[in-house]
Amino acid sequence: MSSWLDRLWYGRHRPLGFLAPFSWLYRSLAEARRRSAWEARDDSLPVPVVVVGNITAGGTGKSPLTAWLVSELAGDGWRPVILSRGYGGKAANYPLEVNARTSPLEAGDEPVMLALSTGCPVVVDPQRRRAAEYALDRNLGNLLVCDDGLQHYKLPRDVELSVFDGRRGVGNGALIPVGPLREPLSRLASVDFVIVNGADHSDQVMGSFAGIEHPQIYSMVLEPGTLVHVRTGKPRPISDLKGLPVRAVAGIGNPSRFFDTLRALGAVVTEAAFPDHHRFRVADLNAGPDDLIVMTAKDAVKCRGFAPDNAWSLAVEARLPDRFRDALLARVRQCSEQLTS
Numbered sequence: 366m367s368s369w370l371d372r373l374w375y376g377r378h379r380p381l382g383f384l385a386p387f388s389w390l391y392r393s394l395a396e397a398r399r400r401s402a403w404e405a406r407d408d409s410l411p412v413p414v415v416v417v418g419n420i421t422a423g424g425t426g427k428s429p430l431t432a433w434l435v436s437e438l439a440g441d442g443w444r445p446v447i448l449s450r451g452y453g454g455k456a457a458n459y460p461l462e463v464n465a466r467t468s469p470l471e472a473g474d475e476p477v478m479l480a481l482s483t484g485c486p487v488v489v490d491p492q493r494r495r496a497a498e499y500a501l502d503r504n505l506g507n508l509l510v511c512d513d514g515l516q517h518y519k520l521p522r523d524v525e526l527s528v529f530d531g532r533r534g535v536g537n538g539a540l541i542p543v544g545p546l547r548e549p550l551s552r553l554a555s556v557d558f559v560i561v562n563g564a565d566h567s568d569q570v571m572g573s574f575a576g577i578e579h580p581q582i583y584s585m586v587l588e589p590g591t592l593v594h595v596r597t598g599k600p601r602p603i604s605d606l607k608g609l610p611v612r613a614v615a616g617i618g619n620p621s622r623f624f625d626t627l628r629a630l631g632a633v634v635t636e637a638a639f640p641d642h643h644r645f646r647v648a649d650l651n652a653g654p655d656d657l658i659v660m661t662a663k664d665a666v667k668c669r670g671f672a673p674d675n676a677w678s679l680a681v682e683a684r685l686p687d688r689f690r691d692a693l694l695a696r697v698r699q700c701s702e703q704l705t706s
Contacts, residue, residue, distance in 0.1 A: 374422075374545040375536040381543045388540040395548060399518050408521045410497060413508050413700040416522040418515020420548045422541060424618020424641065425528040426562035426683070428475050428663065429587055431512045433683035434693075435485045438508060441694050446506035448496045449476040450513065451489035453642035460499040463487040469667045474642060475512065477666045482680075493520045508697070516547060523700040524693070525556040530619055531563025531584070535573045553577050557696060558689070560585050563622075583689040589626055590680040595665045595672035603679070606659070607631030612652040614660040616643030623661055627679070632659070647671050
């Protein structure tokens with residue numbers, strides 16, 4: 366998300382307050398769409414459906430959380446399948462089953478990244494109900510995890526998770542276009558879990574939820590793991606970044622978090638921010654002869670075919686408290702029992 370929009374939406378004030386009538390219109394249309402989709406949906410999916418999403422515009426850390434979820438669910442004996450809209454990609458036909466060789470131009474960057482990092486089946490379709498039926502018809506798994514589907518109400522769901530960036534929180538608390546909210550904060554009363562990405566700021570964000578009856582709020586931390594060569598997949602320790610000049614390349618919703626992570630690892634960072642889901646070109650990866658190019662894993666999948674030898678991606682892993690894992694797994698088991706009873 367661009368820095369100027371950050372300033373307009375994620376400060377304390379509402380400089381776009383004069384657009385309030387459009388926020389009211391946006392809310393009315395969104396609620397009408399939600400009611401229509403909710404009434405028309407067919408609740409016949411025979412397996413648990415977990416939806417990960419957010420009610421704010423911009424990046425919050427949904428994809429690392431999705432990767433963590435499927436890992437924990439698989440460890441509990443489930444066979445999870447990831448469903449995605451495939452934003453930024455355009456396939457000739459849908460549903461599209463994604464693997465490590467699928468082009469991000471077809472599937473979108475996040476589905477390819479998730480297929481690479483998790484090894485789970487990933488199915489892309491703008492109509493996520495159709496993707497769900499495809500996965501079940503082919504017996505790809507016995508549990509569905511929808512990445513970024515909180516507002517896709519045509520898909521039945523049993524468990525909802527809403528993710529917030531711990532630094533930006535709810536911004537000025539207003540709906541689009543005055544603020545960053547896709548839905549009012551009252552929506553959180555109906556989700557199962559609220560996840561705040563960034564423990565250092567979680568108390569500040571949780572204060573924004575005052576008055577909303579929702580006890581299930583947990584902090585998530587994204588920890589850098591290793592550097593991965595973009596073209597070869599060869600690993601390299603993150604300790605190598607200390608003191609090195611780095612051109613940090615990010616085409617994600619909240620690039621400042623990525624840049625700050627690299628600085629915390631000791632890199633001397635030159636920032637190169639691009640729009641979310643940017644379609645990279647060779648010229649975007651220019652750097653000095655002694656510089657390392659370091660990008661996110663989401664961006665790296667789009668650059669594998671032309672990245673220079675000095676291009677690396679930074680792998681990150683989500684860390685969440687055991688009590689959240691236990692609560693989530695218990696909720697999923699409960700949903701499964703209700704579906705089979």
